[in-house]
Amino acid sequence: MLFNSLDFAVFLPLLFFLYWFVFPKNIKQQNVLLLAASYVFYGWWDWRFLSLILFSTVLDYLIGRGMDKTDDEPKRKWLLTCSILVNLGFLGFFKYYNFFTDSFTEMFSLFGQQIHPRAISIVLPVGISFYTFQTLSYSIDVYKRKLEPAKDFVSFATFVSFFPQLVAGPIERATHLLPQFYSKRKFDYALAADGTKQILWGFFKKVVIADNCAEYVNIIFQNYQEYSASTLVLGAVLFAFQIYGDFSGYSDIAIGVSRLFGFDLMKNFAFPYFSRDIAEFWRRWHISLSTWFRDYLYIPLGGSRGGLWMKIRNTFIIFLVSGFWHGANWTFVIWGALNALYFLPLMLVGKNRSNLDQAAEGKLFPTWKEAGQILVTFGLTCLAWVFFRAESVAMAIDYIANIFSASILAKPEVFPIGILALVVLFVAIEWLGKEEDFAIQSIGVKWRRPLRYGVYYGVVILIYFAGNYSNEIEFIYFQF
16 A cells, blocks of 8 residues: 555544544554554555565564573574574565576576576565564564563564555664554654654655656656756756655655654654765665664674774675665665765775764854765765666666766756756755754744644645646655
8 A cells, every 4th residue: 555545545544543542542452453454554555465474473473482482592593593594585585586597697698608597477575675674673682682572472463564664664673663562552642743744744755756756757767868968967866856755755654654653663864965975874864774784784794893804895795785685686786886985985084973963053054065065975876876776787887978978068958947946945945954853843833823834734735736646656665
């Protein structure tokens, strides 16, 4: 079920009514309701893949209980290994089987050998990369004794399949989200109002910014050989706002919806396009994934504690795996490698943690130095996004090569003035709210009610009249 669908517009109010007005005082009944709603939400796409979620849930629940019942370290390690292998096995089969068979075929063909491995038509289950990592965090934390294993199966199953963040995150840690299913929830008007504003802003990002940019991004990328370099630059910039509006918009809606039901999800985006270097960008972009890789891969590999070559190795591993997590295509791997190359100089000179605060914190305007750093970082990010968006490595290289040509000074053949005006408005609002959890969280809080609600209704009007409703466009990260 898509957030930006009529189905969800009926689903959410009905669930909200049942949750708070029919089962307001019974935690178990509320959890059962959320579990059933989550399975309906996911099964709306394809009910057959509910079996995968259920299998993963039962497996990790039993493994967690098994690790709790023994102090035998080899047995506990074996149980953890079982969880990792089974979960990653499912992920590898559904997401990467054809990628590996195609890659092996191409590799052997380079040596004059023709092999014909069996190809399988595999449908990628929506959100498998997200809920797989979420359940893995549970098994690993139970093994490390950072978390008491779940004893109530319904609570655990609801944690695994919690519908707001099930298919595109944030990737929650069991230590943060699971205990919330054990505690009594009481309706909090301030929390719900804050959540509603975040949902509103998430929809603006998705249907006004991302979906409008998407139409022109598709035109430019599909016909890039026909356009001037200036148009290709515009295409890369529009894609940067498309993917940010799409993915952070989903996270805003997910976090906001969770607040309506009394839950707190982790912040997933912190205004990444205002970053002053790539290290800061990765502290602000898809925070739940980058911190997951940091805690469960980078640190166990040794982090930055070892020598120079170990630091370089670990940096490349973390970025390459991050790229590969996004999709079964070499374009994602190169996107990860390119970001590693961006990041490496900062790490080698010890500057990767230089910008821990917000740019122009407490100020309306950045300094000239900050503005220059933001523009350079955004430009490097847009260049890397070309690989993320391109259908093949050859296309990405050709696209970038065409950017660096004399036609960079030509007038763009595609210049959607209306969409660009909306993007400028969007950036301005994001900048004004950059020190909050989301851009419009505090805008107008101290204003008189008519003026404050005028702003909110203004956003609603923009969503209605400027949103792209030509069709229900799926969120980009559904494919991951």
